[in-house]
Amino acid sequence: MRWVSKYLLRIVAFAVIAYLFVPIAVIAVLSFNKPANRYNLAWNSFSLDAWKNLCGFPGVCQSFVTSVEIGVISTIIATIMGTMIAIALVRYRFRGRSATNILIFLPMATPEVIMGFSLLALFLFLRFPPGFAAVTIAHIMFIISFAVVTVKARVQGLDPRLEEAARDLYASPAATFRFVTLPIILPGIVGAALLGFALSFDDFVISYFNAGTMQTFPIFIWGAAQRGIPVQVNALATGVFVLALAIVIVGQSMRSTRQRRLERGL
C-alpha cells in the first residue's frame, strides 16, 4: 500500500501532465511541417517556411494584430474596474454585497455561447453594429469577474494596519493609495491583467457572435479549419505559447527569489 501510494500516484500525476501537453506538442511539431495537401494534419517533411514567413498567408497577421489590440484595450479597462470592485468587496461593508458577489460569479458560470448570443441580441435590438467595438465591450464584460477574483485574493492579504499607519501619519487618502495600497496589491493587478489578456486573446465563442465580418485570430482559425489551417497559424501559436510560458516562469522565479530574500532578511 505504501509503495503504491508513493510511486503510483507520482506516475499517474506525471502521466496527466504529459497528457495535457500532447496537443501542444502536435501543434509545435506541425509548425515545422510541409503538409502534403492543404490540411496540416499529418507529418510530411521538415520545413522552416512558416517560421521564416509568419505573415505569408493572407489575413493571418492582420487578425493576430486585431486580437492583440482588442486584448490590450479590454484588459486595461476590465482590470481597472475589477480592481475597484475587489477593493470595495474586501474593504467595505455595504448593502447589496451578496448580490454583488453573485453578479461577479455568474459570468464565470454561464456558457459562452449564451453570453455571446444574448449580447448579440442586445446589440441588434439597439442597432449597434457588430465589430471591433462590440467585441471589445463583450471582452471587458467577461474579463471583469476574473479580474475581481484575482485582485481580491491579493487585497485580502493586505494588512489594513499599514493603511491606518499611513493615515495616522497624515497621508491623504490619495497618497495612502498611491504609496501604500497600490504597491502592495500590484502583483495581483499584474496577474489579473495577464490572465485577462490571455482570456481575451484566446476567446472565440463570444467574439464569433459579435464580430460581424471582422476577424480576430481565433475567428481566422475557425474559418481556416474548414479549408485547411495554414502552417503559419501553428508557428504563431507556438510562439505565443513559448512567450507566455517564459513570462510566467520568469515571474514565478522572481517572486520566489524575493520571497527567499525576505525570509533571509527576517
Add this chain to the structure above:
Amino acid sequence: MAPVAPIAAAPLIGGVRRRSGLAYLLLLPGMLWLAIFFVIPFGSLFATSLQDSPAGLFGNYAQAMSEYWGAYVRALAYAGISTLLALIIAYPLAYYIALRSGRWRSLLLVLVIAPSFASFLLRTYAWRTILADEGPVTSFFNALGVLPDQRILSTGLAVIAGLTYNFLPFMILPLYASLDRVDPRLIEASNDLYASGPKTFWKVTWPLSMPGVVAGTLLTFIPASGDFINAQLLGSPQTQMIGNAIQANFYKLRDYPMASSLSFILMATIVILVSLYIKRSGTEEIV
C-alpha cells in the same frame, strides 16, 4: 496563485467595518458594465425568443425541443460523461500537487495552466491528428477490439475526448485549492488509528475535498454543455450538441428567435441542474 492563509486575512476584520459611499463609487463602473452587457442581454434574448413564433407565445420553444431534442440530450450526456472522466483524471494530479509535490508545487501549477496559453481551437484541432483513423491511438483500441465503429474521429468518443481534455484545468484547479486546505495531520491521524489507505481516503480526504469536487464538476459541466467547438471539429453531423444548434441557427439559418429559444432552454436546464446538485451535495459556499 498562492492561496491566502486565513490567518493573514484575520486582522482585516477591524479594517472592514467602514461604511462609505466610496464603496458604491468603486463598484459603480464595473457593476454597471455587467448590468448592461450581461444581465440586460438576457432580457433581449428572451424578447427575441418570442418573435416570429409559429404557434402561440412559446411556439419557438416547442419547435426547438421537437427539432433539437437529440442535440439537447447529447449535450447533457457528453458533458456529464466528460465531467466524470475529468474528475477521475484530475483527482490524482490535484492530490499529488496539493499533498506530495513539495517544492515543485508552483512549477506543477504553471504546467497545469500552460496548455491554455496555446489556442483553444488549435488544441482541439490537434486531437484530429492524435485520434486520426490510422494513428496509434485508434490502432491501439482497434487491436483491443473495443471500438464499435472501428474509429474514434467523427464519433461521439472524439467529442467526449475533446471536451474532457479542454476543460480539465477547470477541474484540476478547484480540486487542488480544496485539497490544499486539507490538514495533512488529519490524514496522519487516520493512518495512526490503523485506518487502511482506501478507508482514510474515503472517510477523510474525499469528504474534505467535497467543495473542490462540487466547484470543479460545475466549472467543467457548464462550459462543456454549451460547447460547440469540439462537436464541430472532432465530431460529425450525428454528434451535434445544443451549442451547435445555436451556432447553426445564428450563422447558417439566420433564425435568431430559434437560437434564442435554444439558449434559454440551455440556461434554464443548467440553472435547475446546478441548484439541485448544490442542494444535494450540501455545499452552498461556492459563490
